[in-house]
Amino acid sequence: MVIFKKLIAAFAVIFSLGLAANSAQAQEASTWDSIQSRGELRVGVTQAPPWFYKDPATQEWTGLGSSVGKAMAEQLGVKFKPVEVTWGTAVAALQANKIDIMFVLDATPARAMAIDFPAQPLLYYALAVLADDDLAIKTWDDLNKKDIKIAVTQGTTMDRYVSARLDKATILRFPSNGEAVAAFQSKRVNAVSLFHPPLIAMRKKIGRGQIVLPSPVRQSASSAGVRREADKTFRDWVNTAIAYYYQTGQTQVWYEEFLDSFGVDPSTVPAIRRENW
Template identity: 40%
Template sequence: MLRRTLFLLPPVLATVPALLVSGSAQAQGQSRSTWDQIMETKTLRLGAAISEPWYFKDANSTQETGGVRVGSDLWRGVGPLLGQEIANAMGVKLQIVETTWANGVAGLQSNQFDLMFILDPTPQRALSIDFSPAPVLWYPLSLLSREPASAPNWSDFNDPKYRIGVGLGTAQDQYITKILPKATITRFQDNGAVIAAFQANRIDAGCLTAPTADIARGRLKAGHTLLPKPINAVAAGAALRTEPDRRWRDYLTTVVSYYYNTGKTQEIYDQYMVFRGLDPAQVTPISRENWPR
């Protein structure tokens, strides 16, 4: 069955959005803490920005495993399934609130939702919202390459003969501009344009996050995901409101660590890759302990 794949930038790698509300101006009038609100309403509200493999609304309601139905919608991806695990553990129902990466900070501050996975911690965001100290998962920068390579180094690609595509102004752009000054770098508007250029053979490789590169391979039925060394790792976060009551933050830190350390988060990620027609053994793990050394 044909499915549409959305290649959206992970939030920490996109251009940092304007923080609409400062930390001092957040919803201080909220009478209840997040923990009390969840327990009293028996509802955990999860902010979701449509972006694979983190949040995907399955409009076709396909029958593959790895989905969670919230209201009339079937959701897939790390965010909805991890959110459902936490809601089940707390004995509450899960509600998914659609948003965007750019509006994630303001949505948390204005009490539109209680939690947002993969809204990664940055110094700017930390001025306005809080984060669980425990990473939800890890993902590295990679090259979607036409040719395989064993144990490559970034320096191997620092040559004008390599045509590398990257999203304009992203963290990937900043990184390879610094470490690959001799490579032939072409900058594109977004990840979709990078992948289209790769498919059309206008570039030899695209600098993408490993999850994006793996999903692109599944769609194109071509290419290889390379993790050049030194590996550039990004810690994916769990974002929440800043508030004096630390019970929600402490609980979230505990469960996020538990699901990561027991392999549950990796299991959820693998289910999504199977949904996209990929063998989990052939994709980059989100547990960095399992990355090649």
């Protein structure tokens, strides 16, 4: 009886070790292999046109990030699966294996400590102004006049850059982007400065203003975040894919297609290909 109990205990240990080994193997499966076995590419999405937009009527996700994700899923022979996250939770979602990729996620030193990024940027955007239609703006100097009032978000890159360049203009600083734009909407200022993509939806809502990238252009690159893992197959494939889309002009095409569907004339807003600026 004692021997029998010892045998049962031994089998239990072997069984539990087998389960643990299988679990470890499952956890160690690379993103590339998991996508193939799952048959889905899980793309992080959040309501933020022109990058991601959930149509309230159809519940379908469109926008540039969705277009890139759908194209990648088609190339991989799997389904596109949007998974709602926020910009603040996207990194944690990648780490927790809730999503496979998040587009339009800037590659910062802090984020690079937690997740991986392909070497090729997904797109470029720049510091812009949404300004009164009657202002002639080509350079930052065109705004550096004592009768010009410009709104910025306090303590941001926009605040630092504009403050350093526009020493003659009146700069009004606000706690949030929304309040800075509201100042332009109420005509308390002649212009508001933000990186250009958010200004597109804001201009549409306000119904007036021109979006300009004053020279010299202060540009930034945006990327795609993926989970950090030993197997770099998926990260390297993403790098090849977004490089191809960018260099062939397809990324810009998707961007303009969304703008058209969103009721915005693409010719009235800056491109996301810096070669087009």
